[in-house]
Amino acid sequence: MGKRWRIRILLFLAVLGPGFITANVDNDSGGILTYSQAGAQYGYSLLWTMIPITISLIVVQEMCARMGVVTGKGLSYLIREEFGLRLTFVLMVLLVIVNYTNVVTEFIGIAGSMQLFHVSKFISVPLCAALVWYMVVRGSYKSTEKIFLVASVVYIAYIFAGVLSQPSWHDALLATIQLPQRSVWSDKAYMYMAVGIVGTTIAPWMQFYLQSSIVEKGIRVRDYAASRLDVIVGSIFTDIVAWFIIVACAATLWLHGMRDLALPSDAAEAMRPLAGDYAFVLFAFGLFNASLFAASILPLSTAYTVCEGLGLESGVDKSFKEAPFFYWLYTLLIVGGAVTVLLLPDSMLVKFAVLSQVLNGVLLPVVIILMLLLINRVDLMGEHRNSRAWNWIAWATSAIVIGMTGVMLWGLMPGH
Numbered sequence: 001m002g003k004r005w006r007i008r009i010l011l012f013l014a015v016l017g018p019g020f021i022t023a024n025v026d027n028d029s030g031g032i033l034t035y036s037q038a039g040a041q042y043g044y045s046l047l048w049t050m051i052p053i054t055i056s057l058i059v060v061q062e063m064c065a066r067m068g069v070v071t072g073k074g075l076s077y078l079i080r081e082e083f084g085l086r087l088t089f090v091l092m093v094l095l096v097i098v099n100y101t102n103v104v105t106e107f108i109g110i111a112g113s114m115q116l117f118h119v120s121k122f123i124s125v126p127l128c129a130a131l132v133w134y135m136v137v138r139g140s141y142k143s144t145e146k147i148f149l150v151a152s153v154v155y156i157a158y159i160f161a162g163v164l165s166q167p168s169w170h171d172a173l174l175a176t177i178q179l180p181q182r183s184v185w186s187d188k189a190y191m192y193m194a195v196g197i198v199g200t201t202i203a204p205w206m207q208f209y210l211q212s213s214i215v216e217k218g219i220r221v222r223d224y225a226a227s228r229l230d231v232i233v234g235s236i237f238t239d240i241v242a243w244f245i246i247v248a249c250a251a252t253l254w255l256h257g258m259r260d261l262a263l264p265s266d267a268a269e270a271m272r273p274l275a276g277d278y279a280f281v282l283f284a285f286g287l288f289n290a291s292l293f294a295a296s297i298l299p300l301s302t303a304y305t306v307c308e309g310l311g312l313e314s315g316v317d318k319s320f321k322e323a324p325f326f327y328w329l330y331t332l333l334i335v336g337g338a339v340t341v342l343l344l345p346d347s348m349l350v351k352f353a354v355l356s357q358v359l360n361g362v363l364l365p366v367v368i369i370l371m372l373l374l375i376n377r378v379d380l381m382g383e384h385r386n387s388r389a390w391n392w393i394a395w396a397t398s399a400i401v402i403g404m405t406g407v408m409l410w411g412l413m414p415g416h
Contacts, residue, residue, distance in 0.1 A: 029109025039249025109291030199361025
């Protein structure tokens with residue numbers, strides 16, 4: 001019995017990585033700033049989204065992992081193969097635009113976190129851009145994955161920050177299991193933030209990156225049970241962290257009337273007199289770690305997606321000469337994201353970060369619907385097609401996000 005469990009644990013550790021890393025990049029700079037703004041603006045009232053979002057995240061991520069294991073192909077490759085180049089090209093253009101705004105947001109987080117320690121963005125952003133470029137371009141998949149796994153663990157800093165903020169645990173837990181009042185559904189600002197939370201938690205780019213990582217790691221069907229556990233553990237851990245970020249900001253900023261974050265550093269700076277230096281340092285360090293972490297993953301995900309869609313060579317285990325388009329696109333996204341942050345006025349940084357997550361939410365249903373059409377194909381997945389429950393949850397997620405987006409856009413129209 002003991003030997004069997006040791007074998008299971010070793011197998012899980014062998015496939016650990018893609019699911020845990022991908023889910024944790026959820027809590028990137030855009031995620032942290034969006035969750036922080038949600039807590040500051042609405043207190044505990046958006047915590048109810050965490051349970052259904054976690055369920056949806058597990059289902060969507062598991063679908064991607066399963067398709068990667070069974071087909072041995074990335075998501076954009078499958079979309080091109082099954083739906084044609086025209087649809088793939090349009091989807092890739094939309095994804096690159098949305099992903100570019102996310103890359104900018106990562107450097108916004110780097111700039112904001114370093115400003116807390118009196119380091120100018122004109123120093124921190126170029127240095128970190130060079131670091132993430134070098135880490136991926138000069139490293140192998142195994143070494144890069146190890147760095148990313150360590151970075152994922154650092155997210156526990158936000159759990160400590162949430163505890164140190166001394167929230168009302170009763171109010172937080174009640175808000176987590178209780179739907180909000182009907183009036184919020186007609187509040188366009190509330191719906192905008194809710195779509196942003198969905199978009200930052202189940203970002204479209206994550207599905208492409210996860211499936212590519214599964215394929216590159218070479219996980220086989222017989223090892224899939226451990227890989228599925230990797231996805232589930234990662235999804236639960238990342239949303240626990242998200243819950244604590246909202247709680248920390250609700251217990252400090254919202255409670256003291258600080259309802260709007262103007263700068264990326266505002267959340268941590270405001271916590272210092274309210275929750276103490278430890279919470280301040282943990283929040284600031286967490287923001288820097290998350291931003292640097294995701295500044296590597298997001299351009300990487302985009303490069304994978306585009307290369308797979310166009311049938312070009314890709315992968316961090318290949319040399320620059322073997323996959324030139326892959327590395328050039330990765331480089332341009334990093335350079336472009338860093339330069340944009342240097343040019344953006346500081347007053348626009350948080351608004352831009354939240355907007356990038358809302359764009360994620362708007363694009364998400366398109367990606368999920370394409371995934372559902374693929375994963376239910378008998379000729380593609382065979383006995384590994386979706387169960388009825390998995391289909392129901394995934395279709396419901398798409399429908400609800402489309403509905404929320406429609407309400408948000410209607411509310412943003414002139415005269416509403």
